[in-house]
Amino acid sequence: MNYRVTALIAIPCMMGCVTANAQVASITYDENRVFYGSYYQNADVANDAADDFFLRDRYIAADARWHRGYDADPVRLGPFEVSPVLEVGLSNTSNLFLVESQPLLGIHENSETHSRIVGQASAQTTASRHMFGFDAIVENEVYFDTTSEDATQYGVRGFGQLDLGSSFAVAGSVSYQDRREDRTNIGGNISAAERLSFEKTGAEINSAYEFNRLRLRLRGSTATYDYGNVAFTDGTSVNQDVRDFDENRIAASAEYAMSKDWSIIGEVEQVERSYDLLTGNNINRDTTGNIIRVGTSFELPSNVRGEVSAGYLSFEPDAPNLPTEDGLALYADVQWFPTELTTFSVSAGRDVADPGGVEAPSVVVTQYGAGVAHELLRNVVLTGDVLFEERDFSAIGRTDEQTGYGVGATWKVNRNMHLLGGYQYTDTESDFEPFDESRVFITLRLFP
Secondary structure (H helix, E strand, O other): OOOOOOOOOOOOOOOOOOOOOOOOOOOOOOOHHHHOOOOOOOOOOOOOHHHOOOOOOOOOOOOOOOOOOOOOOOEEEOOEEEEEEEEEEEEEEOOOOOOOOEHHHOEOOOOEEEEEEEEEEEEEEOOOOOEEEEEEEEEEEEEOOOHHHOEEEEEEEEEEEEEEEOOEEEEEEEEEEEEEOOOOOOOOOOOEOOOOEEEEEEEEEEEEEEEOOEEEEEEEEEEEEEEOOEEEOOOOEEOOHHHOEEEEEEEEEEEEEOOOOEEEEEEEEEEEEEEOOOOOOOOOOOEEEEEEEEEEEEEEOOOEEEEEEEEEEEEEEOOOOOOOEEEEEEEEEEEEEEEOOEEEEEEEEEEEEOOOOOOOOOEEEEEEEEEEEEEEEOOEEEEEEEEEEEEEEHHHOEEEEEEEEEEEEEEEEEOOEEEEEEEEEEEEEOOOOOEEEEEEEEEEEEOO
16 A cells, blocks of 8 residues: 555636526536535525625635636536536656665666546536536546556536525535546555556535524535455456445534624534445444534635634544544635735645555544645746645554645646646655655646
């Protein structure tokens, strides 16, 4: 297994405006909305901007600003607005299999280059009440020398929202993904001959109710993960059904606006992970987690916007001989806008994740990060990011630490073509599998 932070290059994306009357956040061109997490930030209740105590759109980030002539408009197709995009790119890694170079043992880093073609489209209706739509993506990777790494991945999602009144809305989505696991994921394995395939099927529903300065939210979600077999370089193959699991979440929150600049938030969440099989050592990894957070959401005249919350988390495995993971629960995402052209951001988080193939029910993940985006010209945006991550496997007495940074640039040639490039470096300190890796990429993004 190996461990690495998620992408450090902040790929700039174009953000649309929120349409009138209870529309969810507009679609971006970031494929992560299909492959990772939830499409919805939340169901959204329509309010007149002058009376909305929860609106946080006073500032626009430097890498999210839309410019006529350089950023594409959605394509109108009947009742839908469709946002199609095609990406063609090249990427080079200095260490494909993420090994620690040991020349005396004959272990060397393997540099490799691959091409990447991504087609994706998003569509949603534009009616003043109610909304539905879809997202779809297909991604193909071809490696120049290591053909076992070639992969085609895809994902689809359908979503919708019902406006049940002027202060109440319900939204939901269903999704399916067919993907390859990155070698850098928690459950990845660098000795595998190819990346592990898996399928994820999910659904969610969430609601929002607003009354004067009070907003209540309720959200539930379910996801099923189904892993294929993993092939190793020695020709053997190992069944990975032991990693198959279901995850169910339910969360409720209450937010009260002290003013139009800031509000206080309280949230409770329960997480249940249920595995199909015991591990090879007959360990039951079924786990129930509870999280309580309190915090604040704000957008102040001092050019600062964000959300910060902290609290307590406890993840208790069903097996009595496994330890309970408890302690600080943390979430922070803050942006500072010193000028209209520059945006600084800081983030922090502490949560409990599924560890994949290791003999532990949970791993505590702590992250701290910072980034900057600068609009050098109307059509040139520069970005930089740094991220530190610690993964604590208390059940097996193991801790891994990673530090990474990245720089990138986006040149908006015209409204139909953008050119992106960047560099990314990751260093992992681990008693198990330490490594460092450099990546360089260039991508041409086309908007039909």
